[in-house]
Amino acid sequence: MAVAQKLQCAVERIVDHGEHVYTLVLRPDRPAPRFRAGQFLHLALDPYDPTGFWPESRVFSIASSPDDRSAVRVTYAVHGQFTARMESEIREGGRVWIKMPYGDFVIDSPGDVVLFAGGTGISAFTAYLEALSPPASDRSYVLGYGARTAELLIYKDVVDRSAARVPALDVTWFVETGAIPSSRIGDPTRWLPGRVSVAALWTQIRRPRESDFYISGPPAMLAAVAADLRARQVAPEAIHIDAWE
Amino acid sequence: MSAASVLREQILSLVRQYHEAQFPVRPFAPGHDLAHYAGRVFDAEELCHLVDSSLDFFLTANRYAERFEAEFSDYLGLSDALLVNSGSSANLVAVTSLTSPKLGERRLKPGDEVLTVAAGFPTTLAPILQNSLVPVFVDVNLGDYTADPNRLADAIGPKTRAIVMAHTLGVPFDLDAVGELAKKHDLWLIEDNCDALGSRYRDRLTGTFGHLGTMSFYPAHHITMGEGGCVVTNDERLARIARSFRDWGRDCYCAGGESNTCGTRFSQQFGTLPHGFDHKYVYSHVGYNLKVTDMQAAIGCAQLQKLDTFIARRRANFDWLLNALRPYEDRLLLPRATPHSAPSWFGFAITVRDGAGFTRAELVRFLEANRIETRSLFAGNLLRHPAFTGIPHRVVGGLANTDTVMHQTFFVGVYPGLDRARLEHMASAFARFMRGERAGGL
Numbered sequence: 001m002a003v004a005q006k007l008q009c010a011v012e013r014i015v016d017h018g019e020h021v022y023t024l025v026l027r028p029d030r031p032a033p034r035f036r037a038g039q040f041l042h043l044a045l046d047p048y049d050p051t052g053f054w055p056e057s058r059v060f061s062i063a064s065s066p067d068d069r070s071a072v073r074v075t076y077a078v079h080g081q082f083t084a085r086m087e088s089e090i091r092e093g094g095r096v097w098i099k100m101p102y103g104d105f106v107i108d109s110p111g112d113v114v115l116f117a118g119g120t121g122i123s124a125f126t127a128y129l130e131a132l133s134p135p136a137s138d139r140s141y142v143l144g145y146g147a148r149t150a151e152l153l154i155y156k157d158v159v160d161r162s163a164a165r166v167p168a169l170d171v172t173w174f175v176e177t178g179a180i181p182s183s184r185i186g187d188p189t190r191w192l193p194g195r196v197s198v199a200a201l202w203t204q205i206r207r208p209r210e211s212d213f214y215i216s217g218p219p220a221m222l223a224a225v226a227a228d229l230r231a232r233q234v235a236p237e238a239i240h241i242d243a244w245e
Numbered sequence: 246m247s248a249a250s251v252l253r254e255q256i257l258s259l260v261r262q263y264h265e266a267q268f269p270v271r272p273f274a275p276g277h278d279l280a281h282y283a284g285r286v287f288d289a290e291e292l293c294h295l296v297d298s299s300l301d302f303f304l305t306a307n308r309y310a311e312r313f314e315a316e317f318s319d320y321l322g323l324s325d326a327l328l329v330n331s332g333s334s335a336n337l338v339a340v341t342s343l344t345s346p347k348l349g350e351r352r353l354k355p356g357d358e359v360l361t362v363a364a365g366f367p368t369t370l371a372p373i374l375q376n377s378l379v380p381v382f383v384d385v386n387l388g389d390y391t392a393d394p395n396r397l398a399d400a401i402g403p404k405t406r407a408i409v410m411a412h413t414l415g416v417p418f419d420l421d422a423v424g425e426l427a428k429k430h431d432l433w434l435i436e437d438n439c440d441a442l443g444s445r446y447r448d449r450l451t452g453t454f455g456h457l458g459t460m461s462f463y464p465a466h467h468i469t470m471g472e473g474g475c476v477v478t479n480d481e482r483l484a485r486i487a488r489s490f491r492d493w494g495r496d497c498y499c500a501g502g503e504s505n506t507c508g509t510r511f512s513q514q515f516g517t518l519p520h521g522f523d524h525k526y527v528y529s530h531v532g533y534n535l536k537v538t539d540m541q542a543a544i545g546c547a548q549l550q551k552l553d554t555f556i557a558r559r560r561a562n563f564d565w566l567l568n569a570l571r572p573y574e575d576r577l578l579l580p581r582a583t584p585h586s587a588p589s590w591f592g593f594a595i596t597v598r599d600g601a602g603f604t605r606a607e608l609v610r611f612l613e614a615n616r617i618e619t620r621s622l623f624a625g626n627l628l629r630h631p632a633f634t635g636i637p638h639r640v641v642g643g644l645a646n647t648d649t650v651m652h653q654t655f656f657v658g659v660y661p662g663l664d665r666a667r668l669e670h671m672a673s674a675f676a677r678f679m680r681g682e683r684a685g686g687l
Contacts, residue, residue, distance in 0.1 A: 002324040002481065003314045004506070033315060034324060042506065050308040051301040059508040102506050151367075245507030 005033045006048065006099040012071065014092050017154045020078035021120060021180035022067045024090065025071055026098065032069040035062060035101030037127035038214075043074065046202075048097040055097075058082045059244050061216070062100065063123035063155070065130050072098065075123040075154065105242040109128050109212035114205055115143045116225050118196050118217025122155045125216060129162040132169065133217055139168060142204050146174030146217075148208070150181050196221060198228035208234065216242035253300055256550075257293050264289035273666040275616075280667040282592060282618040282658035283465035286555065290547040298543035305501040310542035316549055317475060325484035327476045329491055332439035333368035334460020334535040335474035339457040340372035340409060341433045342476075342487040345530060348418060353378055353433070357406040358639070360432075361587050362392050362413075364647040366623040367632070369411050369437045374450035374636055378502070381405065381639040382628065384646045387596055388581045390414060390622060390654075393642075394422030400641035401426065412441035412451050414622070414656060415559075415591040417583055420446045420454050427455075435459065439474070442467040443556035443589030452477055457487070465660075467555055467589060468548035470541035494532025497525045501536070556589045558661035562668060563590040566659060569672035573679050576601035592656035594622060596649065605653050608678060615674040617657060625651025 009026035016022055038202050041062055046055040064073035078087050090096065109114060115125050122145055132141065147153045152175060163169045173180075173191045180191045192200055197218065205211055213234060215225045222241050229239050246254075273280075298309050302370030310328055318326040329335050343353045344661065346621060353359075355377035363371060363382045373380045390413040397408070410418055427434040438444075438452030439461035445451065457480075460466075462473035476487045488498050488677050499506045510524045519525065538666035563580075570579055578596040582588050597605045609619045626647045628640075657671060 003311070003318050003326060004500070005315050006308075006312060042507070053502050102508075119547065157506075243512065245505070245510065245512050 002034045002101055004099055004102060006050065006054070006097060007032060008048075008095060008097050009072065011090055011092055011096060014090065017152060018085060019148065019152060021075070021152060022077075022087065022155065023073060023075045023154065025073050026096065027071050030097070031167075032072055033101060034069070035066050036106045037066055037131060038106040038124050039101040039103045039245075040105070040124075040131050041072065041098045041100035041102065042072065043086075044097045044099075045082075045089055054099065056082070057097075057099070059102070061105075061121075061124040061242045063126045063243070065127050072100070073123075075151045076213045077120050097114045103242075105214070105216070105240060107214055107240075109211075112205070112207050112211040114144070114201065114211050114213045115141070115145075115223070116196050116198075116201075116213070116215040116217065117143065117145045118221040119147050119152065120154075121215075121217030121221070121242065122159075123216075124153050125214070126158050129158055129169075132166050134166050135168055139165065140216050141169040142201060142211075143169060143171045144174060144201045145171065146176065146194075149178040150175050151178075153229070170205065172201055172225045174200070196225065196226055198232065202232070208232070212238050212240065214240045214242070219243070253297070256299060256300065256328075256460050258295050261289045264292050273664065273670070275666070275670040275673075278616065278667075280617045280671055281660070281662060282620050283413050283660045284662050285464040285469050285580050286551075286661045287469075287544075287548070290550070291544050292362045294543035294547045295540055298540045301359065301539065303502070303539050304446065305538060306536055306542060307500075307502070307539045309539045310537060311500070313542045313545045313549065314475075316546070318477065319457075320549070320552070321450055321477055322478050323453055323479045324481055325478050327484065327491060328537045329474045329476060329535045330537050330541075331461060331472050331535075332437075332463060332474035332490075333371070334533075335439070335459035335461065335476045336368050336409075336435075336437055337372045337375065337533070338476050338487050338490050338535060340378075341376055341481055341490050342457065343407060344376050344387075344436075345486045347482070347486055347529070351433075355404055356404065358402060358404045360392075360397055360405060360408045361407055362647070363644055364390060364625065364650045365411050365413060365437075365627065366439070366552070367627060367630070369409060370627055370633070373409060373444065378407075379404070379637050379639070380483060381641060382386055382644060382647075383641050384644050385413070387646050387649060387654075388578055389416045389583045390580075390594060390650065391416055391418035391583060392423075394426070396642045397423065397426060400639070401430055401432075405430065405432065407435065409437065409464055411436040411437035411439065412444055412588075414580070414594050415441045415444050415588040416580070417441065417444050417446040417586040417588065419583055420451070421585070422456060430632050431526050433457075439466065440591035442587060443552060443559075445587040445589075447585045450589075455477070456480060457483060462545060467543065467559070467591070468550070470537065470545040473537055473541045473545060473663065489530045490532045491535045492532065493534050494528045494530035495525070496527040499525065529672045532566045555661045559590045560588075561658050562661075562663050563588075563593060563637075565665075565668050566593050566657075568674055569668070570595075571674065572618075576603075576679070590659045591621065593659050594654060594656040596654040598653075603678075605655055607683065609655050611678045611683060612657070612671075613672055615670075617671050617674055619633040619655045619657055622654045622656060624648050625654075626660040
């Protein structure tokens with residue numbers, strides 16, 4: 001983990017995705033420290049006095065690319081008191097403090113990679129997907145990405161661009177409620193109703209015993225997917241979970 | 246501004262005035278003032294940083310430590326810099342980190358061999374022994390005082406697992422050869438860079454070649470915090486292990502005063518501990534507490550701004566002395582850089598040649614009598630010291646030059662506190678000695 005630093009940031013942009021899901025584009029006063037795709041940051045709402053202690057904060061995956069350290073992007077859904085405060089208090093032009101980078105949820109597997117993303121959990125994978133290039137070897141990538149509605153597949157454009165650029169990336173979309181977009185009708189194997197599940201992706205995985213599995217999303221999804229993988233005899237060390245309290 | 250902020254500004258303004266009153270620049274008085282071999286070089290900025298930090302009264306590592314680690318790792322172009330309380334601690338942390346079970350089969354185990362030299366400072370060697378590893382000594386070259394790479398290759402045996410060596414007095418050892426050896430034999434490489442901050446090899450800073458590098462910020466060194474040092478690496482896994490050994494051996498990497506930066510403080514499973522046991526108190530190593538205070542780091546932040554200037558002055562002073570002492574090369578072996586290197590000289594090493602007509606003791610006594618500080622090349626031959634006789638070790642190819650260093654080598658300063666007047670005084674003393682003057686014994 002690179003040296004963690006505390007940075008004051010201007011809130012440059014807030015994207016309201018609907019259903020209390022937001023993306024913040026933050027511009028630190030100085031370039032952010034080096035970080036790796038999949039790492040996370042702490043965000044504080046209360047003022048931080050560098051001569052004292054760090055205030056209450058919450059963790060969020062860094063959704064932006066490590067190649068651009070002038071701006072940092074995070075996506076969050078309102079789930080509790082802190083994120084409710086974020087929704088009500090953070091305004092464009094305002095200031096927040098972050099400290100970063102943290103975390104080991106870094107995709108560094110040399111072999112096949114399977115990604116399970118639920119809701120805003122996709123933000124742990126966006127930087128990785130944006131940097132993904134066609135593999136030199138016979139390597140495959142499988143992504144299952146689900147959200148409550150098709151409209152909440154907020155990083156669909158990033159995934160689409162990656163899939164177009166990297167034929168070895170196999171994507172399956174999951175939509176819990178509401179209609180699958182009409183443009184995708186006729187492509188039922190790729191757009192599935194319901195939650196992200198191992199069963200739905202299993203046939204897409206070419207070498208399950210030689211793959212590394214990365215899971216990011218709500219706690220119930222993390223538990224369900226991990227349990228299913230273990231039941232399918234996936235080695236515990238091949239299962240990587242982006243879990244926070 | 247708050248009342249506290251206003252008062253802080255006033256205090257810092259007074260500190261600047263104090264510096265001017267307490268530490269005025271005085272002309273050098275030859276024969277009276279010491280021409281030190283090394284020393285702290287500072288101005289009002291260091292004092293202001295120190296007082297500013299003390300007014301925070303955070304005491305343990307905080308904003309200045311974070312800033313130093315960030316700026317220093319950027320300076321080196323590495324991912325991580327971990328402040329510790331000395332260069333010796335940096336060596337201890339670096340070597341011990343390689344014994345971590347987290348490294349699996351690559352970890353160093355008791356009885357594994359580590360290549361090093363005996364002509365150096367004890368705390369390059371001590372961590373090897375403290376971790377029940379076996380040092381394998383090779384001889385050094387006279388002139389640059391670094392290990393002969395051919396000897397290193399000869400010394401590699403089936404149990405050799407690492408190379409731990411210093412860039413002696415700022416002179417980079419042969420990093421081409423050592424790097425190749427490390428790669429070929431899958432050896433860990435630790436660069437003890439305590440005396441070489443700012444030195445370059447093929448234009449790349451030393452301390453950045455190995456798996457781990459170490460730095461010292463003792464007052465004699467290129468920058469200072471009083472006491473202080475640093476472990477540097479570009480391997481985030483090693484950095485985390487090193488942080489653990491520095492911070493009591495705990496698994497948690499939170500800085501002092503912080504909690505739950507991992508977001509999983511109460512939801513992990515470690516060993517046979519209850520699930521969710523407080524991560525802050527989970528210990529994955531038998532560690533130490535080797536951290537710095539924020540006051541030390543504050544001084545370091547001010548010093549770091551001056552580092553490039555300091556390096557330039559060390560090089561200029563070295564060049565001046567080299568030119569001044571060239572006439573005596575028939576009697577004195579003068580220092581030289583290794584190929585492809587640009588040292589950030591720690592000192593100016595001199596070996597009195599066989600048949601010079603005088604001894605090192607006579608020359609050193611004369612210089613000291615003329616208020617010119619000298620130092621041995623640290624321990625000379627470590628194996629001849631009481632602490633290290635009887636240690637398990639191997640010697641490959643003999644240590645003849647190391648013994649020569651012990652008997653005939655010393656160094657004088659090139660540090661930035663030496664101005665032209667002091668250098669001229671040093672040159673004058675050498676000239677008088679070489680003309681036969683011997684008066685003024687201690």
